[in-house]
Amino acid sequence: QVQLVESGGGSVQAGGSLRLSCTASGLTVTTNAMGWFRQAPGKEREGVAGIGRDSSTTYADSVQGRFTISKENAKNILYLQMNSLKPEVTAIYYCAAHPYAAAATLNRYVFTRWGQGTQVTVSS
Numbered sequence: 353q354v355q356l357v358e359s360g361g362g363s364v365q366a367g368g369s370l371r372l373s374c375t376a377s378g379l380t381v382t383t384n385a386m387g388w389f390r391q392a393p394g395k396e397r398e399g400v401a402g403i404g405r406d407s408s409t410t411y412a413d414s415v416q417g418r419f420t421i422s423k424e425n426a427k428n429i430l431y432l433q434m435n436s437l438k439p440e441v442t443a444i445y446y447c448a449a450h451p452y453a454a455a456a457t458l459n460r461y462v463f464t465r466w467g468q469g470t471q472v473t474v475s476s
Contacts, residue, residue: 361445
């Protein structure tokens with residue numbers, strides 16, 4: 353059974369940092385393209401960061417230079433390091449897996465496996 357379980361969310365003040373984790377079971381982060389997405393109230397889910405099977409990465413323009421996606425293959429965990437946080441990034445953050453892509457992508461429609469999400473709240 354495939355499971356993606358996010359953790360590490362919470363409340364932080366603007367300028368702070370958080371590291372999200374996504375622990376995978378039933379699939380391996382090395383053989384899937386993986387991604388982080390977020391959804392704020394009243395808004396569509398949007399791509400934040402992606403990492404391909406080939407370890408290529410891609411980021412939304414709004415987080416470029418502040419967020420870093422990575423994976424720890426031995427533990428089968430995907431990470432999202434978020435620095436210099438701003439209130440506008442407040443949302444539920446989801447990790448997702450796409451088994452057929454080699455390169456990184458932020459196209460949410462091709463991801464077939466999703467976690468339940470973790471709340472990130474940034475206060476000013």
